[in-house]
Amino acid sequence: MPFSSSPPPPSRIRWRRGQVTETGRRGRDTLQLTVExxxxGALPALAYPSLVGIPEVGDEVLLNTTALAQGLGTGGFAMVVAVPDRLPPDPEGPGHLVKARYTPLQVTVSGVDEQETEHHALLAEVDDLGGMPVVVADLHSALPAILIGMLATDPDLKVAYVMTDGGALPAAFSRTLDALAKSLAGVVTVGQAYGGDLEAVTVHTGLLAARHVLGADLAIVTQGPGNLGTGTPWGFSGVAAGEACNAVTVLGGEPVGALRISDADPRTRHRGVSHHSLTAFGRVALGGVTLIAPRGLSSELGGQVDEDLAGQPARNPVVWVDTDGLDDALVLSPVPLRTMGRGYPEERAYFLAAAAAGRYAALRVPVPGAEVEAEPAP
Incomplete structure (x- = not known):
């Protein structure tokens, strides 16, 4: 089909120019600004210094205000695209992986698995996770609760986080990762996501890097902050959770599913066990995944969890895990527990289910004398 000679379509980006009037919170690779x-008027803005340099008060900046105008929950900033009058220096050093490819803001990073890195030879040889348990969740908000469940069970475990590209692409956008950095062995950004301690091309190489480069005992896989959903059976970015489980299976790991459970979500499709979990784990994870539910939660929710999980295929065993002490650990979370605008304990079922998955995975790491306090679903 030939290119049309008709006038170009309207811009799909809301472009604005403004002047920085105030600088605010500085993160690992973020800087909050106020831009007039x-x-x-005054708009809240966010800059990534590794991409655009460090804006200062008085600088004119070029902004993308698309997500801000749409009122997206996790996109509540105008994004700084450039500081036109003070561009940063050209990048130096190795790195040939391009992420956010063929967009105006594509970036070059050094991949853990590319030829010129110290780990290339290792990742060219290894092909197995050695049974490493990997907890997979739909939403980024499950990450801190899963980690809490793991470390409350065994604080000496090394846990890596593998961030996929279903939500935010820059890892720096996550304040959660800033708060959890000391508790993680490292962050691996895969696919089009970037900004982790290690960069990898795929979930597969990201998992192998977590195990063999970071030396992790356990891994957690979720998308970055934000979630794309259309209210249709297949139109949500969390489908990738099932694909991540397949990667774990292929590589000889143990996939563990952190169920999205809610009794506070006003949307019927997310009440009880969300259709996102039922679809991603039940229909996409063809190699099977162990689904973890907090013991006693189903009766608290009127039997809804039992009913929702009754249709899972035989390849997905349901395990009910004891949650003693997990509520106390969640209360002490180093980062605010929030999902879809709701916190703990309003969304207790959601965060408790994530923590239970973390506990189960921690107990699956070969440790002398450790046993899983769990029982099959009736």
Missing amino acids: VPDE
Whole structure:
């Protein structure tokens, strides 16, 4: 089909220029700003210094205000695209992996698995996770609760986080990762996501890097902050959770599913066990995944969890895990527990299910004398 000679379509980005009037919170690779935009006033903005340099008060900046205008929950900032009058220096050093490819903001990073890195030879040879348990969840908000469940069970375990590209692409966008950095062996960003301690091309190489480069005992896989959903059976970014389980299976790991369970979500499709979990784990994870439910939660929710999980295929065993002490550990979370605008204990079922998955995975790591306090679903 030939290219059309008709006029170009309208821009799909809301472009604005403004002047920085205030700088705010500095993260690992983020800087919050206030930018005065003509006819629109002061806008909250976010810059990634590794991409655009460090904006200063008085600088004119070029902004993308698309997500801000749409009122997206995790996109509540105008994003700084450039500081036109003070561009950062060109990048130096190794790195040939391009992420956010063929977009105006594509970036070059050094991949853990590319030829010129110290780990290439290792990752060219290894092909197995050695049974490493990997907890897979739909939403980024499950990450801290899963980690809490793991470390409350065994604080000496090394846990790596593998971030996929279903939500935010820059790892730096996650304040959660800033708060959890000391508790993680490292962050591996895969696919189009970038900004982790290690960069990898695929979930597969990301998992292998977590195990063999970071030396992790356990891994957690979720998308970055934000979640794309359309209210249709297959139109949600969490489908990739099932694909991640397949990667774990292929590589000889043990996939563990952190169920998305809620009694607070107003949407019927997410009440009880969310259709996101039932679809991703039940229909996409063809190699099977162990699904973890907190013991006693189903009766608290009127039997809804039992009913929702009754249709899971035989390849997905349901395990009910004891949750003694997990509520106390969640209360002490180093990062605020929030999902879909709701916190703990309002969404206790959600965070408790994530922590239970973390506990189960921790107990699956070969440790002398450790046993899983769990029982099959009736």
